[in-house]
Structure formats: C-alpha cells, structure tokens
Amino acid sequence: IPNELLRLKKGLKEINYLLDNWNEKTTYCNFGEIQKDLLKSENKNKLLIAAAETSLLDYDKSKTMITMCKKDPQMVRALL
Secondary structure (H helix, E strand, O other): OHHHHHHHHHHHHHHHHHHHOHHHHHEEEEEEEEOHHHHOHHHHHHHHHHHHHOOOOOOOOOOOEEEEEEEOOHHHHHHO
C-alpha cells in the first residue's frame, strides 16, 4: 500500500502540472499553410519574389506561410 500511495501522489502531481500548463503542453504551432492571397493571379509577381527570397531550409517562412496551431492530446496520453 505505501508504494501505491507514492504512485498516486506522483500521478496527482503530474496531473496538476498538466492542468496548470494545459495550453502550453497541448498546443503545437509547428504547422503552416501558404498565404492564399499569394495564389491569386494578380499576386503572381509577389509570389515569385517571395519564393526567390525564401529557401526550403529557411526557418522564417512568414513571407509565404501562415503559422497554424493545433491541439494535440499526445501529452495527455503520455501522462496517463
């Protein structure tokens, strides 16, 4: 029984940590989509300039991409 109580205390501590940090631990903003206005025919030149200035390995893609955030339950699964 003492071992089980230790496990329960540890589990409660981890659940409280997760609840206190819910948004930070369950939100991932490493997704993106192209800025759709760049695909309009009147923005062709703007798209070509942005494409020429940005390479595949560039971290900052703000000229052509919109950062998207998603909720991911992986942290909750890992805790349970």
